Amino acid sequence: MFNHEANILIVDDEAPIRQLLRLYLNKEGFYVDEAEDGVSGLKMALHKTYRFIVLDNMLPGISGLDICKKIRAVQETPILFLSASDSEYDKLDCFEAGADDYVTKPFSPREIVHRIHGILSRTSKEAYQKRRNLPTAPIILNDLVIDPDARSVSLNKVKLNLTMKEYDLLFVLSSNHGTPFSLEELYKKVWKGNSFGDFRTVVTHIKRLREKLNQTQAYSGKRIQTIWGVGYIFNDGS
Structure with a gap:
């Protein structure tokens, strides 16, 4: 049974990647939406509340980097980048734009799920309250x-x-x-x-x-x- 409060948006132009991640995330109880290009991905990210966003860096329409910047201008939804580039400068650009994590392709879907759980655990309201009590x-x-x-x-x-x-x-x-x-x-x-x-x-x-x-x-x-x-x-x- 899916938890619609723990919904995830996957923005990637490769259908096999979206389908694979959806399969693994569904098994973890996440509800998953998909977008295959930058324009639709940005629209979905800004008009619907997501708990997490998985974002390809190289997308048709609008780049993942530009999408991340636009999202960060209005919200703090955790973002994990997927990219075929292992360039240090590309990684730095994504982190500078506000990314929470960066994974290069090819990747293990189990690794992505593990990273998502880790990021969500430390960005939860409970974790935030604990930090504020320090x-x-x-x-x-x-x-x-x-x-x-x-x-x-x-x-x-x-x-x-x-x-x-x-x-x-x-x-x-x-x-x-x-x-x-x-x-x-x-x-x-x-x-x-x-x-x-x-x-x-x-x-x-x-x-x-x-x-x-x-x-x-x-x-x-x-x-x-x-x-x-x-x-x-x-x-x-x-």
Whole structure:
């Protein structure tokens, strides 16, 4: 029996992929809608409430990247990208647009279901309430100020435009400054990762985060230091 409150939209121009995912998601009790192009996919995403969206990046009509940007302008529905591209820049573009996850084709449908369950578990209302009950005092490290309530970051009184994952990475590192983290530890903390995790995602996000810090204040990206063979550590700049 399907749970219509846990409905999922799949936007992909390949019918076999939509059908395969529908089969596996139906077995998990999800109700699934399908769209085969960007125009109809965007229309459905904006005019119906979905619990989750699976989005191909390369679509006829409107690209998945543009669809994601338009969705993010009005709602926070979790989005998982499917793509034939393994390019670091394509991944970063999707995460920058607001993607929650990115999986390259070909893929295991069981992996997709596993990732969807993981993302839904941490974006549920209950999980949100638990997060809101955590201490929310600002983190102040010299000229770097992080406000957990507003999920905002300012450096030398200039606000940084960070994606959700960039903010989460900076929050984990800065709130534990002086403590080294491995790629696996950061992946688990920020992406709530599992055995399917691609730790290179952490590396690409650290790279983008450093670039944004440097653009705001020269050399500030060096506060996130690489420990070869271990991972990363945050230097408070003192």
